[in-house]
Amino acid sequence: MPGSGGAGRRVSDTLRNPLAVAALLAGTLVLGTALLGPVIWGEAAETNDFTSLDQPASAAHPFGTDKLGRDILARVLVAARLSIGLAVAATAIGMVLGVLVGAVASMSGRRLRRFLAMMIGIAVAFPGLLLALFFAVIFGVGPRGAVLALGFAMAPGFARLTQTLAASVTSQDYVSAARALGVSRVRILVRHVLPNLAEPLIVNGTVAAGSALLAFAGLSYLGLGVQPPAYDWGRMLSEGLNSIYTNPSAALGPALAIVVSGLAFNFAGEFAAQTVGGRARVHRKVPAHVPADAGPRLSTSSDDAPGTVLSVRDLTVRIPTADGLIRPVRGVDLDLAPGEAVGVLGESGSGKSLTALAISRLTHDPVRVDAQRLTFDGMDLRGRLGATERTRLGTSLSMVFQDPMSSLNPTMRAGDQLAEVATEHQGSSWRDARARAVERLRAVRMSAAERRSRQLPHELSGGMRQRVMIAMGLMGDPRLIIADEPTTALDVTVQQQVLEVIQSTRERTGAALLLISHDISVVSSICDRVLVMYAGRVVEDLPVADLERARHPYTRALVEAVPTMQTPRDERLSSIPGRPPDPAALPTGCPFAPRCPRADTTCTIEPPLVRYAAGSGAVACHHPVEETS
Amino acid sequence: MTAALDFRDVTVTYGTGAQAVRAVDGVSLQVPAGSVVGLVGESGSGKSTLARAAIGMAPLTGGSITASGRPLPRRGRRPVQMVFQDPVAALDPRMSVRASLTEALGVAGAVPRREREAEVMRLLELVHLDPGLAGRMPAALSGGQRQRVSVARAIAARPEVIIADEITSALDVSVQGAMLNLIRDLRAEMDLSMLFISHNLAVVCYVCDVVAVMYLGKIVEVGPTAQLVADPQHPYTRLLLSTAPRVGASLADSSLPPQVQDTEPADPHAPPTGCRFHPRCPQGPAVVAGREICAQQDPAPGARDRPHQAACWFPGGPVDLPSPRPRDPQPAEAT
Amino acid sequence: MTATTDTHAAAPHLGTGARARNTWATRTWTRYVVRRLGVFALSLWMLVTFAFAMIHLIPGDPVRAALGVNASPELVAARRAELHLDEPLLSQYVRYLGGLVSGDWGVSLQSRLPVTQVIAERLPNTLLLAGLTFVVTLLIALPIGTGMAVLTQHGRHRLLELGYTGIAMVVSAVPEFLMGVVLVYVFAVRMEVLPIAGNAGPGSVILPVAALSLGSALALSRIVRVELLSVLGRDFVRTARAKRLRPRRVYLRHALPNALTATITLGGLLLSGLIASTVIVESIFAWPGLGPTMVSSIITKDYPLMQAIVLIYGAMVLSINLVVDMVLSVLDPRSTIREA
Numbered sequence A: 001m002p003g004s005g006g007a008g009r010r011v012s013d014t015l016r017n018p019l020a021v022a023a024l025l026a027g028t029l030v031l032g033t034a035l036l037g038p039v040i041w042g043e044a045a046e047t048n049d050f051t052s053l054d055q056p057a058s059a060a061h062p063f064g065t066d067k068l069g070r071d072i073l074a075r076v077l078v079a080a081r082l083s084i085g086l087a088v089a090a091t092a093i094g095m096v097l098g099v100l101v102g103a104v105a106s107m108s109g110r111r112l113r114r115f116l117a118m119m120i121g122i123a124v125a126f127p128g129l130l131l132a133l134f135f136a137v138i139f140g141v142g143p144r145g146a147v148l149a150l151g152f153a154m155a156p157g158f159a160r161l162t163q164t165l166a167a168s169v170t171s172q173d174y175v176s177a178a179r180a181l182g183v184s185r186v187r188i189l190v191r192h193v194l195p196n197l198a199e200p201l202i203v204n205g206t207v208a209a210g211s212a213l214l215a216f217a218g219l220s221y222l223g224l225g226v227q228p229p230a231y232d233w234g235r236m237l238s239e240g241l242n243s244i245y246t247n248p249s250a251a252l253g254p255a256l257a258i259v260v261s262g263l264a265f266n267f268a269g270e271f272a273a274q275t276v277g278g279r280a281r282v283h284r285k286v287p288a289h290v291p292a293d294a295g296p297r298l299s300t301s302s303d304d305a306p307g308t309v310l311s312v313r314d315l316t317v318r319i320p321t322a323d324g325l326i327r328p329v330r331g332v333d334l335d336l337a338p339g340e341a342v343g344v345l346g347e348s349g350s351g352k353s354l355t356a357l358a359i360s361r362l363t364h365d366p367v368r369v370d371a372q373r374l375t376f377d378g379m380d381l382r383g384r385l386g387a388t389e390r391t392r393l394g395t396s397l398s399m400v401f402q403d404p405m406s407s408l409n410p411t412m413r414a415g416d417q418l419a420e421v422a423t424e425h426q427g428s429s430w431r432d433a434r435a436r437a438v439e440r441l442r443a444v445r446m447s448a449a450e451r452r453s454r455q456l457p458h459e460l461s462g463g464m465r466q467r468v469m470i471a472m473g474l475m476g477d478p479r480l481i482i483a484d485e486p487t488t489a490l491d492v493t494v495q496q497q498v499l500e501v502i503q504s505t506r507e508r509t510g511a512a513l514l515l516i517s518h519d520i521s522v523v524s525s526i527c528d529r530v531l532v533m534y535a536g537r538v539v540e541d542l543p544v545a546d547l548e549r550a551r552h553p554y555t556r557a558l559v560e561a562v563p564t565m566q567t568p569r570d571e572r573l574s575s576i577p578g579r580p581p582d583p584a585a586l587p588t589g590c591p592f593a594p595r596c597p598r599a600d601t602t603c604t605i606e607p608p609l610v611r612y613a614a615g616s617g618a619v620a621c622h623h624p625v626e627e628t629s
Numbered sequence B: 001m002t003a004a005l006d007f008r009d010v011t012v013t014y015g016t017g018a019q020a021v022r023a024v025d026g027v028s029l030q031v032p033a034g035s036v037v038g039l040v041g042e043s044g045s046g047k048s049t050l051a052r053a054a055i056g057m058a059p060l061t062g063g064s065i066t067a068s069g070r071p072l073p074r075r076g077r078r079p080v081q082m083v084f085q086d087p088v089a090a091l092d093p094r095m096s097v098r099a100s101l102t103e104a105l106g107v108a109g110a111v112p113r114r115e116r117e118a119e120v121m122r123l124l125e126l127v128h129l130d131p132g133l134a135g136r137m138p139a140a141l142s143g144g145q146r147q148r149v150s151v152a153r154a155i156a157a158r159p160e161v162i163i164a165d166e167i168t169s170a171l172d173v174s175v176q177g178a179m180l181n182l183i184r185d186l187r188a189e190m191d192l193s194m195l196f197i198s199h200n201l202a203v204v205c206y207v208c209d210v211v212a213v214m215y216l217g218k219i220v221e222v223g224p225t226a227q228l229v230a231d232p233q234h235p236y237t238r239l240l241l242s243t244a245p246r247v248g249a250s251l252a253d254s255s256l257p258p259q260v261q262d263t264e265p266a267d268p269h270a271p272p273t274g275c276r277f278h279p280r281c282p283q284g285p286a287v288v289a290g291r292e293i294c295a296q297q298d299p300a301p302g303a304r305d306r307p308h309q310a311a312c313w314f315p316g317g318p319v320d321l322p323s324p325r326p327r328d329p330q331p332a333e334a335t
Numbered sequence C: 001m002t003a004t005t006d007t008h009a010a011a012p013h014l015g016t017g018a019r020a021r022n023t024w025a026t027r028t029w030t031r032y033v034v035r036r037l038g039v040f041a042l043s044l045w046m047l048v049t050f051a052f053a054m055i056h057l058i059p060g061d062p063v064r065a066a067l068g069v070n071a072s073p074e075l076v077a078a079r080r081a082e083l084h085l086d087e088p089l090l091s092q093y094v095r096y097l098g099g100l101v102s103g104d105w106g107v108s109l110q111s112r113l114p115v116t117q118v119i120a121e122r123l124p125n126t127l128l129l130a131g132l133t134f135v136v137t138l139l140i141a142l143p144i145g146t147g148m149a150v151l152t153q154h155g156r157h158r159l160l161e162l163g164y165t166g167i168a169m170v171v172s173a174v175p176e177f178l179m180g181v182v183l184v185y186v187f188a189v190r191m192e193v194l195p196i197a198g199n200a201g202p203g204s205v206i207l208p209v210a211a212l213s214l215g216s217a218l219a220l221s222r223i224v225r226v227e228l229l230s231v232l233g234r235d236f237v238r239t240a241r242a243k244r245l246r247p248r249r250v251y252l253r254h255a256l257p258n259a260l261t262a263t264i265t266l267g268g269l270l271l272s273g274l275i276a277s278t279v280i281v282e283s284i285f286a287w288p289g290l291g292p293t294m295v296s297s298i299i300t301k302d303y304p305l306m307q308a309i310v311l312i313y314g315a316m317v318l319s320i321n322l323v324v325d326m327v328l329s330v331l332d333p334r335s336t337i338r339e340a
Ligand SMILES: Nc1ncnc2c1ncn2[C@@H]1O[C@H](COP(=O)(O)OP(=O)(O)OP(=O)(O)O)[C@@H](O)[C@H]1O
Pocket: A319, A320, A321, A328, A346, A347, A348, A349, A350, A351, A352, A353, A354, A355, A367, A518, A583
């Protein structure tokens, strides 16, 4: 089952991490000692050897002896049970109390919920150790008091955690769906909320037990915890510290025990969290030299492309992932004439964005880009970019991204984000650059441009932010605008405005446009030509006007899968069965074969070459749809 | 005939004081039994709030909602079910498909315990899923498959009406078509009543019998799909129609008069006076002289008597604009 | 073109709308500040009440417990009277609040000195220690965190990253008091270069500060690194690179300011944690701060002193949190909206 397979891989990834293995081993060791310590070394720890009082480390006593001549190592090992037991007890108290309060807070009505949240907020602001000291006053000196104090001190943290976790679970649609079904509150709590809370709570409990251990040692060290004749690591530490000049190991022994077990708890929790959250990925490096593509050159396009603003041949992108090396972009060819507008269509994951980023040299490790040719405005973009190339790219290649909110720096004024292009590349003063920024904002028809330029992105609307992005490209003299889903995050009416701005910008500057979108109507409203991508390849290259007469079965299906205003209401939409292929396991022949109604055995064996047809476009298919159908 | 779902003057307010937002403002809308009613509007227009109100998750500050003539019950079987936008969040990650569906059947109580397994299989087939998927966890399903399970779960509860809130917008283009086909099949097979919410007018027109258009918390036009498309009454509907997905349409076809071309969507905290659409309206006071009434008086009260219940003082075709729109890239402020 | 024509040229409705949005922003900020100050006052009041209630929450007779079983009944009665324990609870509370305001914080049961005098003697030392530690922590954490983030982004320098995170995790997991023991052992016992305890000259501050700052500095540097790495992965950094800015400008002008919010938040938590840790570290190094006094007051059940110290520590923590939130609200206006 894929789901458990993913979890299994996460576990094995975690196991490959040396720190995780160390934490696991140490954890087992510590717990084992806590269980068995008193049984094995109990006697040795109480045996007084009056011939060697307060001795430093020796072969017989690796950590020396204490004032009564007892072996310190044995006592450290025996003390494990009490030290860890008390810490676990305190954690348990804190967890039960905290989860209870947190659950009540999240299930109660508005008033009580807000009140409890505020109380928890105030309590959480106090460091645990301080709270423990406060409570120690009330519960008194001694192990019982210390456990209670620590437990109470830990409760607010767990309460806060429970509350936030529960809030995030209850805001999920599946809880809304359950409520809409009429599932009772209690059942929702038991069936939907608690199971999704358990994992993070346990992970945090483990980490908290580690901190409790350390805190308890601190309390005992101060004389507030375990009282003689009982002993735990904290008390041994404070005794050992008195004789640190004569026998340092008397202090270092328990100190080591505290650190090791504290770390074991902390790390075990942390790695559990990473495994649960799937963060403990092992990265692998891309081998420096791998043949760009094992298969043959797939296109027959001519190799010289004079008079182009952008010319790309055999562009390949490789990325190392947990499943091995993937090739999300495989041999893309592309020519853009000056002023031409070309759209790139394709499903999610087909490699549209990566193609754009690779062309503009914005990918970074571990992504590797290779191409036989990558020229922009007469510049070879392969290899290292020098200062002149940087400046030319900065002023003549303009990028517009999908989400204008996240694509603008939230802490920098909109105008300054434009102006810095001029100060960086054109040696302008900030004054001039800012003035020009305002002027460019006006050019994208930003209302009240002067004032807007002094605002932060979150004070602008989505459409305005996208105008800022477009204006940014206008600071120089753009030859090419690459826009990756520039309108997808916007409302239809605003979408229209932004497209118009792009269009008029293009008309004024004569820049070419590479517009990436999954939306056919967006592409067809503004572009002359469309490239259709599937599984990292361009499968068809055709004029926009021919979209409905597309020859590649995939393009056909894509056009017919989404209703437009022209779609007859009584006609079924075409649907493409299955899913796009996993980039880590691409089929050998045509990547579309498993989903293609026209596929035959040739298709599953031989990858189709891109064939240019007379007059219009190119198609990579063994059995293209013919015009008559 | 009583409607499967009937909103009467529904108002929902979020927040209080200066931050109060009337997300839904006096909306009346009927979903007749056996028909699919579409609701379009841009983000923040209140579509989802209206939907949440119908499943009791947004408290009404005014008006009423009834299902088949009865008020919504507070406990037990619920007559309104909902399918959500995000296929990832819609299913409990710790419950198998079977468990999710069985839970829904259990609450509805219509199927005896012994027959539930068979019913789960039937439901999966109904939504064109392989019954073998019943044991899968949501993580092992694709987005389209999860959305189908959500639909099956909604049907399992034997609702009077299902609300589908943007159920295709998070799906890949290639599976959207299949999802829409499914909705149409279900409607034909089981006489489904549905409120279908989407921001995409083309999608709504494809699956719905009746379309309602929402703007800033109010419904501005309602009409049978064909009529609404052929003869839109409200300028906002016309704007939506002109920007709706259409292959081969060029940008120029939907250009607006320069006065309103670059206006920003209104701030819901401070909605415009009178007709809420007036600052952006291509037939409103910013473009056509003598239409000050739009900025002063709300056209909503008389809407019932106008064609398509249009909330507009000047419904019907566009007025002849004084001169063809100049394609001037320079902003108006430069003058 | 000037600002006036600019505003004038905008369509009238837009002008008002935008202005409304602006004043709305300042109003949210003011509301946030008022709210935050309200929470501070409330917390302070709760703290005072807690300090007052402490003595009443102790099971049994607190005075008898403090003086021991052998104390004469007369002495116990005298102390009860001195602490006003026989009066009605409400009047005790009122008297307590009044005393706090007028500077009469009571007299230590043990030393018979006025509590305010004890605090005035001890508090400056604690503040010195905490302040120095905070500065040292920042000075270590910021450069290391930033440098490590830049060096290890996009999975570069895997070995360096592994070594750094490993060391940082271990060191920051060692509690301050153990760090103190180790430092004492290495520098005072073995190398004999630094004094072991007390406050005797500038040299004696080094070990306590080191014990307190080493772990937290590495912990904070990890936070800075992680924050910076996540900021470096965000879309606007890609935009900055698309503008072909020099890498230095991308890191320092675009990435770092955006990593600051989380760093300050966590730095504040760290600082209040430091306040708590000083208690133990001061005990180890016999540093004449409030810490050892607090511990002895708990052990000897010196209630007036205890109450006062709880108040002082609590107030320090609350003030730190207040300052952090205020700084954040100015640096990152969006934080106020999230809260409200
Ligand atoms: N940094 C990365 N590490 C691993 N895989 C990646 C990375 N970036 C992209 N990919 C993979 O490369 C493939 C192509 O991604 P890309 O973002 O180019 O698709 P897209 O066509 O833009 O899709 P969308 O429409 O969703 O934006 C996908 O399978 C994606 O998962």
